[in-house]
Amino acid sequence: MKKELLVLLCVTTFGGCTVFGMREPINVTIADLKPIEVGVLEQRYAMTVRLLNPNDVDIAFDGVVFDLEINGIPFAKGVSAQNSVIPRFGEAVIDVQMVSGLQNILRQINELLKGDRASVTYRIKGRLHSAGSFGSTNFDSSGEIAIPGGSGKPGS
Numbered sequence: 001m002k003k004e005l006l007v008l009l010c011v012t013t014f015g016g017c018t019v020f021g022m023r024e025p026i027n028v029t030i031a032d033l034k035p036i037e038v039g040v041l042e043q044r045y046a047m048t049v050r051l052l053n054p055n056d057v058d059i060a061f062d063g064v065v066f067d068l069e070i071n072g073i074p075f076a077k078g079v080s081a082q083n084s085v086i087p088r089f090g091e092a093v094i095d096v097q098m099v100s101g102l103q104n105i106l107r108q109i110n111e112l113l114k115g116d117r118a119s120v121t122y123r124i125k126g127r128l129h130s131a132g133s134f135g136s137t138n139f140d141s142s143g144e145i146a147i148p149g150g151s152g153k154p155g156s
Helices: 002-020 102-113
Strands: 027-038 042-052 059-070 073-080 084-086 091-101 119-130 136-146
Touching (some): 027 119
Antiparallel strands (some): 027 042, 059 119, 119 136
């Protein structure tokens, strides 16, 4: 009898989390990107990201882990112990740092030199670690950034 009651309690509790929890993924866009330290083998960047919450519950987090791809090629990784709350049907802007290696920069230069390019695409994926006891919130968003001048060819 105790086992059945425990199972019923667990099913009810986890079922309630689904009903009241998030239904749509958050959207993450790059608001700004600046180099902060450029070394021969490693580069560090400061990135500002905008987190959009399309759900009717606040999302509190106390850490973020992410990977950034540019033009479909891995570019940089980052972590942050920053904490914040993305309000329900709202947004939050956070600053994070990321690191990239020389090989990633060389691949991007090679891609830009291949031909005309009016923009670059990016994909940022990762997770927000929840400040409460509900684990984490995954995200996987893509976007496009226009290149001033509109061409990746030298001399254009």
